[in-house]
Amino acid sequence: MLDLKLEDIDGILVRYNVALEKEMTPDEAAEELYPKDELIYPIAKAIYEGEEDDVIDALKAAIDAGKKPIDLINDALMVGMGVVSQLYDEGIIFLPNVMMSADAMLNGIEFCKTQTTEIPENKGKIVCHVAEGDVHDIGKNIVVALLRAAGYEVIDLGRDVPVDEVIAAVIANKPIMLTGTALMTTTMYAFKEVNDKLLEKGMKIPFACGGGAVNQDFVSQYDLGVYGEEASDAAKIADAIIASGDDIEKLREEFHKH
């Protein structure tokens, strides 16, 4: 078959990712971010590595050395996950690492709960769902994992969720935010219905919407909508709500980029 000469390839296509790759390896970058406390460090590192068993071993060691299980959730598990989220945001590590770390962190939290009678606090509740009629749930699963990783309690309603079930869950849980994912132009209209029924019930909470079919123009058409492009935006929107309130106009100013 015909072939290109090595020196001719660059004129035809540019591997921008190769050109821009950071010097530092992910492990080196993580090493710089771990907390220095010698009982916390191994927990954070095991979270980064996504090693569930190592997380538990390190938690046991810290508890044996006198750390309180309830404190370890915020001071070790969440901190380790913070390292992972930061590296993902900076483009240094990829999503599967985040998913594995999130699994390891949730496991660690469950373990800590078995070691104490105190109830851990979380940053707030969020209800997540995929639009009625739509089974595309991978994006939603990523959103859920990243929200949990960021310290939120997520009520995951799954996929193909009837509008009324979404409303009922919002009423029952009083979340700080609702998220919706839709990948089909035929299903995203359910978001408008959710919006209208929420307003009818006087529930004025930010409704973060994303997924392949959804775009900013569409989400701007209903009062509660805030558009997010990337799964990590869901956590950023939630953080913005915690930091400066749930004014939807303000959220749109920050997150509507187009």
Add this chain to the structure above:
Amino acid sequence: MVKKYTSMAYANADDMLFGNSKFPVKAGLGLEIGAGYTTPELNYAPRPQAGKSKDKLIKEYERITTDAMSRMVQIGSPSIVLETEHVEQMSNNPSWGAEVAHAQKTIMEEYHDEYGIKCALRHTIGDIREDRDFLQLRGDKYSVFLEAFEECAKAGADMLSVESMGGKEIFDYSILRNDTAGILFGIGVLGSMDMEMIWKDITAIAKKTGTVSAGDTDCAQANTAMFIAGGLLDKNLAHTTAIVARAISAARSLCAYEAGAIGPGKDCGYENTIVKAIAGVPISQEGKTSTCAHSDLMGNLVMQCCDLWSNESVEYHGEFGGTTVQCWSETLAYDCSMMNVALKIGKAKDLRDILVLSDKYRDPQGYVLAYDNAYKVGEAIAKDGNNNYLRAKNAAIECCNIVEEGINSGKLRLTRFEITALAKVKADLEALTDDADKFTSDNLTKFKQEVAVFRPENYGL
């Protein structure tokens, strides 16, 4: 027992070409696919409001069909395939799908009678075998699913396809966790088992109705990997991992042809070049002409060995140049015209290689799917063709080797991250048993625990 492929349909990779397949397929009204020329395959989706009632839906498809057929005649295209990918209502209510097929076919017959344009209608039934939380591959939903094939075939569909979902619950979980064994289990083992079941039944329906059992694509898994991997700068999945999933998917999609399908394989099966190398069936492909539906990193390359050339899907609505189906069918038809000229003047291999080289070094996915390398993946599958697990594993390992060769040649430039991901997948694969039964039972145990929505009975396990 179905016959399994243990040898290659083509003696050399270089014998593979667009518009030509070892075993051409006659379909519809005067059309022959893979018989020395390429044909556009147009795919479209109704506007959301059109799904509200059966009558609206039928009207919408009538408009789509008339628009497309008239444009094909206006620009002098010798042939056209229309592909209707069912919206859920059409498969869940087989009579809806059937009435749409009938309405479309009636219009196509009028055009064929009046102008002689060669044409055929593909209906792709939706894989409706699931309820809200679980796959439900067998049982009641399966009966409706098969009924949808039969009704559409009787009502005018010429070619039957589906993008089936067997193994997806394990795959979805594994791909987000870099679980190589899970990816292999989901696509190569579970996916293959489901494919063998459904394609035996679909083929029986095709035989009974005098239609074409056309084939499947691993859209649900390999394309999911490709979409999650995304563009060069996306950080959601290593592209080296995505292409391993794709290589495995060739072993899985091959099962349709082993169970009696004869092609043309479906457009979004980027694994189709590998399948064609082994089975010699005609294939549909999509690339630069499917930017209306998604972005990929091999828009020219995938044209290399296509027999039908597709646009994947576009919503029906107006554009400056006509309706979308007119614009896109026209684009497809001009591409086909170019390929058909190349075939006539003896330049087809040059054109093929130009298409390949414009993308081959862009990304590991295109590199492995370039026909010379795709052929090697095919050989790795055929070597253990009788064993669904082993051949899928072979494909994955061969894929890793091919990417490594590319890196060593200096031409395929990858980030350190991609290279590390590749090394991990390869090490995982090399650590796996060669014993299919052991692999299956180990993973069955593991995923029953880890994946709450996994139901082994979906696979008769």
